[in-house]
Amino acid sequence: MTNKPKLKLATTSLAGCFGCHMSFLDMDERLVELLEQIEFDRSPFTDIKQLGPCDIGLIEGGVCNAENVHVLRTFREHCRILVAVGACAINGGVPAMRNHYSLQECLEEVYLNSPDTVNPHIPNDPELPLLLDKVYPVHEVVKIDYFLPGCPPTGDAFYSLLKDLIGGREPQVEKGRLRYD
């Protein structure tokens, strides 16, 4: 083994379901091999909260609120290569189904009109991030270098992507490895 420094990898989930992260874990024992060449920075896997300079950033989920924007921008600033992972990051996905309604309709339905609401009011605590009018794909907010489709992308697809990036190659995921269910 050479003493090549390990690549730093950070991951986050914005408006997503963590399904992509679960699928990442489906690489199973290959994770052991990968960890010879990469190490995690900020990620739900590590619970590291502060993002340092990274080589690769994986973004799950679309952009639904102001906090998502800040996190996404931080990732863009710190990551050399930023990858949109999964249907929600790429297209908005399931959370973007609310785009067919106005934000007002959504919030009123949930916080005012729902039959079992106690003390109906729309939350306005400054601690809470404000919602955007729609759920947006990540590439409309920051520049994205690569897109890994799938809902979620398979463990094989993650493995293929990471091996290519570690090897310094343009990532190419074979058609057969792209799954959308």
Next chain:
Amino acid sequence: MSDRLHLLHILHELQQKHRYIPEESIRDVAARFNLPISQIRAVVEFYAFFSTTPCGYYHILFSNCTSCGYQAGDTNLLHLLTEQLGVRIAQTHADRRVSVQETSCIGMCDHGASLLINGLPLIHLDSERITQMVGLIEAEKPLSEWPSPWFHIHDQIHKRGLLLKEDISAGDGLRAMLLRGRDETLTEISQSKLRGRGGAGFSTGLKWRLCKQAVGKAHYVVCNADEGEPGTFKDRMLLQQHADAMFEGMTICAHVIGAHQGFVYLRGEYRYLLPHLQTVLVRRRGSGLLGTTILGQRGFDFDIDIVVGAGAYICGEESALIESLEGKPGIPRSRPPFPVTHGYLGQPTVVNNVETFIAAAHIACKGATWFTSVGTTASTGSKLLSISGDCTSPGIYEYPFGVTIQQILQDCGASNVQAVQVGGPSGTLINQTALHRRIGFEDVSTGGSFMIFNEKRDMLAIIHRFTAFFAHESCGFCTPCRVGTTLLRKGLHKIIVGQGTRYDMAELQHMCELIRRYSHCGLGHTAANPILDGLQHFSQAFEQRLTQRDFIPHFDLDTALEAARQMTQRNDEGAHLDQGAE
């Protein structure tokens, strides 16, 4: 007449009666046609001229074409109209008096800014006429009391060639065919090397032969009068002035291929021509040129119905047109099989353009040699051009194929030409360096549209209009076209407003290639042409608008928080976003 019972016609009547198509009517129609309610609803939703919410008593469709649209120099006539009427676009006035919508080119490009009011074309609009119109609407004057010159379409024919110089008399083509013989007439058509005038240029003789040879329960002849390519209006003139020759060509085709039923599919924007066309049909039936035993020939039975479309550009695509004829949404079929073997009701069908049938009728009369005496080897005969835009004499010009664009520009009085769009938005954008190119299937092909833009025009605005046209007219069946055309429109807009980066431009080009390669039909295959041609020939116009920044978000982030700010009454620091510093 059976065409009175056509689904599109019944829906049109309902739309006229109620100013929209109520849900109860949809149920009634479904029961009457023994079709699922969902199918009728799909048809209502597909066509732009049907609505499920009430339109006004005066229903205005303002053309947004670059030649006959509302943008007159610096004046936006549409805004002027809606402002003066106190209505918003696509929203019916509270008292239901009036509604205003945009619509794609209505084929009045030689008559200046134009609109359709309750289906009638109203032309030569300027701010003064808009104000007069508003006065008449407010006084609730019926259209019959409006000044008649406003509705008078005057075809300007500036140059006549093979077809327009000398018309044939009704019946001459049929008599010539019967004299010559059916197969010999087909041979004559083949030898004339006539190619389809809609733009694609398929050999007419071969099409007829393939259809004739195809086995089926019945054969059909369809005339495509769905002239929807922006900037095209030559069929409007032909339908008005040469309907006999068109019907004659169809009847000749019917005899050649063995058809007993024909259809003219007339675009909804030309509905005002319907009474005239029906009069000609009645006259032809009376003269034994249509109906049973045509010209005394036993077994030569053929009649024509006219089906009027309802505002869908895609129905100019032959398989979408056939779907529409069958009373369905105009979604193109997968081809092959082609209509010559599997067309109307799955039977062998010839679909040709108005001009093609007229040329065929002339060829039957005057012979193939007469026809090939003009034009080039690959493109015989003549072509009717609809010339519009920045020139002194817009109108109809008939040229031999092979004429240079330069020559045409000279003849129609165009000066300081920056660009010419030949063949409409789906055609070719020509810049000053390519004016030597020639009209013909082997060089610059066109269905007839020829739009001229002088140096004062903003080319990106024009390309954007064309791109928006495709986004509007995409039938929505396939994803590359449905989603892609909208992404093109948005991507180009980002560049136009100075927010486009070099990366956005590369993405735009990439998207163009994708749409062109993966779309289901010709609309998608050509939808990116304006941008691709623009990038190639007017790259400077794009470059000038690009920002030097690496990235700019695709939407205004702070504006996207506005709704939430209002609902929460928040205005703290966390309730705002900047566009990202760089």
